[in-house]
Amino acid sequence: MTGPRPLRRVVRWSLAALLPGELALVVCVLAGVRIPPAARLAVELAVLAVLVATGTLLALDHRRHRRAGLGRRQALGAAVADTVPAAVRRLTAHEIHLSTSFLRWITRRGPHGVREGDVPVPYASGQAAVMFCFLFASVLETVVLALLVPWPVVHLITLVVGVWGVYFVIALHASCVVRPHVVGADGSLRLRYGALLDVRIPAGRVLAARVDRRFPGTRPGAVDADGVAELAVGSQTTVTVELTEPVDFTRPLGRRARAGAFRLYAEDPAATVAALRAHAGLDRA
Known part of the structure; x- marks a missing residue:
């Protein structure tokens, strides 16, 4: 991999550090915690700087791959692969597929990737009992923490995490239903x-x-x-x-x-x- 290695290293570490900070800032604002204007401005400027650096790095990598003979889409994919770690790309794609599978499940659009003449082989029922236990535990944990935690910021954080956990369990099971063998x-x-x-x-x-x-x-x-x-x-x-x-x-x-x-x-x-x-x-x- 060629290109501006210092810039690539700065972008990767900055994304890992600033995105959780931005999320914490959003949670504090939603919880009604007063954030000093200078601190909020500093975080927003830092995020903007990282986005500009990321865009610059992607543009440089895209141009390099285009000069190597790749098409526009192939060059863009190669540029993203150079900049974003494989584990992050897979986790992001997994979250997107979970969301689309959940939407397909609730709208009853039928199994994904099954063409005419194909035979779908369902398997999701084999884990239904386990998923129900996970779902019950997630809901119970969310309710208990919502009742016991007295601090507003921590209360909101645990509520968001709990709701996301409930959604994740449902979406994971839905993805298994709509994506059979x-x-x-x-x-x-x-x-x-x-x-x-x-x-x-x-x-x-x-x-x-x-x-x-x-x-x-x-x-x-x-x-x-x-x-x-x-x-x-x-x-x-x-x-x-x-x-x-x-x-x-x-x-x-x-x-x-x-x-x-x-x-x-x-x-x-x-x-x-x-x-x-x-x-x-x-x-x-």
Whole structure:
């Protein structure tokens, strides 16, 4: 990566320091706390300076990538990748996908990414009980803190965090409902866990599929020593899919992984295996 390294370092550290400060300032204003005009002006000027520096850095990187032969959209994406850390980009994209999934869920627009001839494979019901417990705990915690905390600023902060926590639990479950696994009409397979994980297995890459109930204790997308990726829901999987050759995919926090088989959870494992065998032509093999 070339370019103004000192400016890039200043922008990254400044974003990490100033954005929480701006959020704290907004919370204090909403809580009715009097902020000295000089302090408010200093924070706003600092945020403006960081935004100007970020815009300058993006413009320089964009021009550099354009000179290297990239198109405008590709150059913009490369410039953002140079400036914004991968984890921040993924977390931002995850929040956006959570919001769009929540809107799709409440408007009943149907599953995302399912085309004509595809077979959706739902899995969200496997974690419904756990999500309900999380939701109940979040609501209870928000109410208790709202009643016990006497200080206005802390009261508002805990209320905002509590409401966001309730929304996050609902949106996470909604993303799992509207983003099911998909058996493609062409024999491809798309494995997902809400907006956190999206694995695409091309047509012709599926070797075998079978009903296989297991109870792993790993996180979604974890790959064991045998090259098998676990996509457990509610700490269980019900279907095992073996591939002709491994596929690469991105784990929830941005790490790359490679797996030659996948264990996933499906609400109806027998129907899932039957659909996969029919669309992938395994019965004719």
